[in-house]
Amino acid sequence: MRILITNDDGIHAPGLKVLEKIARAISDEVWIIAPETDQSGSSHSLTLSDPLRLREVTKKHFAVKGTPTDCVIMGVRHLLKDQPPDLVLSGVNRGQNLADDVTYSGTIAGAFEGSILGIRSIALSQAFRDPENLFWETAEAHGAETVRRLLDMDVDPNIVLNVNFPPCAPDEVTGIEVTRQGKRDQGRLNLDARFDGRGNPYYWIAFERRRQNPPAGTDLRAVIDGAISVTPLRLNLTDDATHSALADRLTKSQDA
Numbered sequence: 001m002r003i004l005i006t007n008d009d010g011i012h013a014p015g016l017k018v019l020e021k022i023a024r025a026i027s028d029e030v031w032i033i034a035p036e037t038d039q040s041g042s043s044h045s046l047t048l049s050d051p052l053r054l055r056e057v058t059k060k061h062f063a064v065k066g067t068p069t070d071c072v073i074m075g076v077r078h079l080l081k082d083q084p085p086d087l088v089l090s091g092v093n094r095g096q097n098l099a100d101d102v103t104y105s106g107t108i109a110g111a112f113e114g115s116i117l118g119i120r121s122i123a124l125s126q127a128f129r130d131p132e133n134l135f136w137e138t139a140e141a142h143g144a145e146t147v148r149r150l151l152d153m154d155v156d157p158n159i160v161l162n163v164n165f166p167p168c169a170p171d172e173v174t175g176i177e178v179t180r181q182g183k184r185d186q187g188r189l190n191l192d193a194r195f196d197g198r199g200n201p202y203y204w205i206a207f208e209r210r211r212q213n214p215p216a217g218t219d220l221r222a223v224i225d226g227a228i229s230v231t232p233l234r235l236n237l238t239d240d241a242t243h244s245a246l247a248d249r250l251t252k253s254q255d256a
Contacts, residue, residue, distance in 0.1 A: 001027040004085035006071045008039040008106025011063040015092035018136050022143035023089055032061045033075040035068060042067045044109035068110030076117050088114030091124035092139045096164050098219040099182040102233060111160045112235050120157050122147060127167045127223050141170035146228060162231040166223045174226040181231055182218030
């Protein structure tokens, strides 16, 4: 099996090294193609107005001056064009990608780009409570077996599997749960206003830390409860119920 791995935290991110260990536990053929710099929050953006710069770090290990989407395209359409990868793994992200995060996440987008190109794709993220204690050992301990179990299932390549490891020690993980995408309390979203050395204002987008009680069955609940969350995601954002209601209503108005 040929595996392409990428991330959005950048070529030097510790989570990328964890993902490489996970991938090498599954296959001897692993290609690393990751952004030159941190691309967190880049979502599914791709570079159109600037050239893509490709730097070979070591054998089968490349940095791209671009987004995770650029990296996957570069891998599939250029570096591996004669023998495309069988699997795209994106991550391991520094921090969870749950609920609304999936629309912002470059990690998820890297996996989505793989699925668009017809390749089975999985995104992996490591949740944490304290940035000084990131529990990389949990993703490393459970990552390869989780990916193997998912690969054993007949999943449509158009579906991205979003895996989130809980913020706890490896032996405290309670299991794996198949979940639905949750919904965050957007009241936690704030702008942190500050001033630079010249007195000019600048801002950080930030989220308040507060206890949550999300519904059972959601990705948020599973991770809070110490489980590995696996959420199947589809890029097609069409809402079928609203589509049917609109079509019925507009057809009737035209016939009137």
